[in-house]
Every structure is written in structure tokens, then in C-alpha cells.
Amino acid sequence: MKASPQMQSRLLDLLDLDTRLTQLDHQLRTLPELVDIARLEAAEADLRAEVVRTETAVSDLQREVAKAEAAVQQVRDRAARDQARLDAGTGTSKSLQGLQHELASLERRQGVLEDEQLEVMERVEAAQGSADRAARAHAEHAERLTSLRAQRDEKAARISAEREEVAHGRPAVVADLSAELLALYDRVRAHSGTGAAPLVQRRCGGCRLDLNAVDLSRIRNAPEDEVLRCEECGRVLVRTSESGL
Template sequence: MKADPTVQRRLLDLAQVDAELARVGHRRRTLPELTEVTEAERTLQARRDALVAVETTLGDLDRDISRQETEIEQVRAREDRDRKMLDSGSVAAKQLSDLQHELGTLQRRQSALEDDLLELMERREALDMDRQHARAQASKAEEALADASRRRDEALADLEATESKRTAEREAMVKQFPADLLALYERVRAQRGIGAALLRSRRCEACRLELDRHALVKVKNAPADEVVRCDECGAILVRTGESGL
């Protein structure tokens, strides 16, 4: 394949743009902010789950407290009724004894229920502190996720701007090359990652390997408009005064 040496040198500019586009693509896939967002989402979900667990336990405890308070009220009401009957002086001796016994039982029951209620209230107070802590932790996790998401979006926006600029440059550049030369370049780039590279000091800048004696002789003897390629990586070798031939 033949191509004007000046046109071949322009392949280096195209390769430089393609290398930057490749870096942009790699950067987009490996942004540390992507990992940060994933970790922040995982942390937030865990914090929210912890908050839900505490609130669920609190809800169960509130129902227990409500039942306990209801039972205490029922015991008090029964005690009040019995005490009024006792104070009325209208009960028989046998009933009087039964009422006194029942009042003693109700008082003991009420005392036990109130002790249990106090324990439930203490547990609730501790759980309420746990809920406040869980809410604060969830709030911090939300802020961390928002910060990571913002930085990710800013980084992606910068990459998008660079990619758009370089893509526009590339679209203008490819029009400068003959169809056969561009097709070769694109094929090599698709296969090897780099379509063209400078031959500098007898070394291919694509694979970083020095050409052996046989390859050097072949490249040196090739006409200036001959398109030559690296035997190792297949990249189009662009010859300049730096090639050391």
C-alpha cells in the first residue's frame, strides 16, 4: 500500500486522538466515584434497614406498653369498684372477707403490672435513643451518597465534554486520509488497540519493541510512500528523522 509520507505522519495525530478517547472510555469505566457511589448506596441501605429494625421494635414495644396500661387501668377500675362496695358498709361479712382478699390481690397485681410497665418504658427510652442514632447515621449516609453522586456526575460530565470534543476532531481528521489507508488503520486499531505509531530510534512506539536487523533492513529499504508495519504488533510504522534508519 502506498500513501504520501505527509499523510502517513498525520496518522500519529489520529492515533493520539484515539488514545485519548480510549483513555476517556477506560476512565469512565473505572471512575473511583463509581465504586464510592456503590459503597455509599450499600451503606445507606444498611443504615435504613437498621432504622427500620429499630422502629419496628419500637412499634412492637409501644403496643406492649399500650396493652400494659390498659390492663393497669382495668385493675384500678376493679379496685375502685371493690373499694366503694367495701366502704359502703352494705356487704355481708362473708362478702367483706372476699372483697378484702380481692383488693389485696388487685394491689399486688397492679404493683407487678406497674413494675413491668416501668421496665418497658425504660427499654423504650433506650430504643428511642437507638432510633435517634440510627436516623443520624442514615442521614449521614444519605449525605455521603449525595456527595459521591455529585462528584461522579461532575467527573462523567468532564469526560463527556472531552469525548465530544475529541470525537468532533476525529471526524474532521479522518476525512484527510485515503480510504484504503484509513481502513487499514481502523482494522489494526480494532485488533491491537493502536493503529499507527512512530518508529523512534528503531523502536516501535506501539509495542515498545526494537525492530530486529531483518525488519530494520526491510523498513529502511522501503520507499518513503510505502506503508510499513511492525512485525510484532502490526501497527503502521510512521517513519521520521527520529526513526534511526
């Protein structure tokens, strides 16, 4: 294959552009925020579930409190009615004595129910503390996740803008290459990651290996317009003023 030295030199310009594009793509894929975002997103469901669990526990206990309050109030109401009947003094001596016994029993029952009510209220307080902590943990988690996403988006936008700018200059370089040379470059690039490499100080800039004497002699004697390939990595070798030939 033949190509002018100027055309071959443009391969190095294309190499620089494509190398920078590859670097920018790698930066986009490996933003440090992505790891933390993935970790926080994975934990999101567990934190949300903990909020729901603790809030449900509080609601269940609050229903127990309401039930306990109703039971205490029922005993109080019954005691108030009995006390009113006793104070009125109506009825036989036996019935009045029965009311006194019932009032004593109701007082004991009220004490038991109030103790149970207090115990449930203490459980509600503890459960509410757990719910509050779960809510705070979820809120802090969400705030951190929002901040990381904002940082990711800001960095990604900056890198994408640079990538767009770099990619914008590629067509002009490609236009200076023959279709045959570009096809070779793209084919080698698909296989090796880069399609061309400068020859600097008798070393391939792609695989970083020194050329042997036979290859150097071949390159030294090759016409300027001959497209050369590295025997080791297959990249297109572009001769430069620093090739050391």
C-alpha cells in the same frame, strides 16, 4: 499499499486523538467514586432493613406498653369501685371483709402490673435508642451516597465534555486519509489497541522494540509513499525526523 508522507503523518494525529479518547473512556469507567458508590449501594438494603426492624420493634413494644397500661387501669378502676363500696359501708360484715381482702389482692396485683409496665417501658426506651441509631446511620449513609454521586456526575460531565471536544476533531483527520489506509489502521487498532506508531530512534513506538538491521535496511530503502508495518506488532510504522534512519 501507497500513501503520501503527509497522509501517513496524519495517522499519528489520528493516533493521538484515539489514544486520548481511550484514556478518557478509561477515566470514565474507573472513576474512584464508582467503587465507593457500589459499596454503599450494596449496603443500602441492609441499613434500610435495620431501620424497619428497629422501628417495628418499637411499635411492638409500644403496643405492649398500651396493653400493660390498660391492665393497670383496669385494676385501679376495680379497686376504686371496691373502695367506694367499702366506704359506703353497705352490705354484710362478711361482704365488707371480702372487699377488704380483694382490695389487698388488687393492690398486690397492681404492683406486679406496674413493675411489668415499667420493664416494658424500659425496653421501649432501649429499642427507641436502637431505632434512632439505625435512622442516623441510614441518613448519614444516604448523605454520603448522595455526595459521592454528585462528585461522580461532576467528574463524568467534565470528562465527557473533553471527550466530546476531542472526538469532534476526529472526522477532519479521518477525511485526510484514504479509505484503504483508514481500513488498515482500524483493523490493526481493533487487534492491537492502536493502529499506528511512530518510528523513533529505530524503535517502534507501539511495541517499543528495536528494529533489527534487516528491517531498518528495508525501511531505509522503501519509497516515501510506501506504507510500512512493524514486523513484531503489525502496527503501521510512520517515519519521522527522529526515526534514526
